[in-house]
Amino acid sequence: MSVKAEWIAVDWGTSHLRVWAMQGQRAVAEARSDKGMGRLARSGFQGALLELVDDWLAEAPIDVIACGMVGARQGWVEAPYAAVPVAPLSGAPIRVPDTDPRLRAYVVPGLKQVKPADVMRGEETQIAGFLALNTDWDGVICLPGTHSKWVHISAGEVVSFQTFMTGEMFDQFSTVSVLRHSVGEGWDEDAFREAVEMTLSRPETMAARLFGIRASDLLEAVEGSVARARLSGLLIGAELAAARSYWLGQQIALIGASGMSAIYAKALELQGVPAIVADGQRMTLAGLNAARKLLEH
């Protein structure tokens, strides 16, 4: 309980807050809460952070470096998007004004693409972490998640990217829509593979096949695990169809939670596309380490 931090790394998304006490490049303690940016007004951020890190602080101020939706217009401080093509950490993080004197808090800016319009906040830090650990890496990074991203990397810069709502769609369909009556726990590899092939080869069928998950359950009492894998496969196949120009003939790195990355790796493998997998949390920490080197003090 007497851990003191040299600096503090923060991953602050819409629905989660995760903090690490850092000594050099190493995390020596961590904590988390559900006080994501979506639940906080501007005046609430510092308190939500201090709840988790108060014990780690000394009297002298230390650096706090945060990435994610915390930098949105409604966040702790707005960290304006940098426009691609640009390095994932394109400049110094933005200082949060008027904090507790024990903190010097900074937020990493997100990236934007003007045409087609697209944005990211948080993924740029994971990408920077991956590139710090894999110098001179060119290729495509896929970051599966609530809003999955496909990102073209060349010469250390984000050249272009594309966001898909696949994770959020899976959550909606499996918990809000009529499909919730059919989707259960577990997994069925054959059903997943078949569904991926379906929408990847004929993406227009997605709209038609979704209700089929419910209808086949009503007519044939399909297992909940089959329905789950089928729903996931239809959505990921449609994403892969739309992202084909990103992955075809490319070197792919997946950054994310291990379960989700494994599903994407399987779907890519079915297309004969090999992918390396990097742990999302580890990349976040490596990226925040890289961001710290940019601080101007």
Place this chain on the structure above:
Amino acid sequence: MSVKAEWIAVDWGTSHLRVWAMQGQRAVAEARSDKGMGRLARSGFQGALLELVDDWLAEAPIDVIACGMVGARQGWVEAPYAAVPVAPLSGAPIRVPDTDPRLRAYVVPGLKQVKPADVMRGEETQIAGFLALNTDWDGVICLPGTHSKWVHISAGEVVSFQTFMTGEMFDQFSTVSVLRHSVGEGWDEDAFREAVEMTLSRPETMAARLFGIRASDLLEAVEGSVARARLSGLLIGAELAAARSYWLGQQIALIGASGMSAIYAKALELQGVPAIVADGQRMTLAGLNAARKLLEH
């Protein structure tokens, strides 16, 4: 208030209950509540109905003919699906056992398609109503709604059909997903047209363009009416792409609420496909009238 019904027509869906006091083929009074099938246990159906129709009843029993999800396994009585190809009203409605002695209640069976698996409950009655009013009509009927249906009609039979979750997807995306921050009231015809063309010609882009609605709002502050029309257009364009084999070169009839039918008619018109429009409620009543002729008493 002293209306008496010769018989009672009932449209009983998942989330609504609508009843009409009928004299011959004419509705002389109507009432509605939100006691849809989704909110009721089997023991609750009769009470929910009597709340609306009690004043219309006499001592002698009268016929009550209902269509919709009321005939599902968890409904008032299960009215098993008839398998296509089959006439939309393929046999006598199913009698509900053990009712109040003032009622002789019946439920119209839905239709099923074995492969690809699909089901309908309620739309078969609207189709029967349309065919009763348009004898010898061959072609394709589209019924837009929460779960829109495309139905191939030949020689008075439903030959095949296909369900799309377009309406439910629109509701989810516009009220639950991150797009809810961007979708507002109103309508923009140009945005709708552009979005329909996009996903109809390249259906794989739907997965990619959905998040673009949010991103372009963040970067360019898009009007809520534009975002609404764009979301609707992306979803309907994708539905039309998947339903192409239904509408291409066909005579189309749209059955539904007038606003929704007008949107689909516009999307079809953009493809050079003319459609006639029939009012959903009127078709339901015509179909229940047709079902009444099948009663065996």
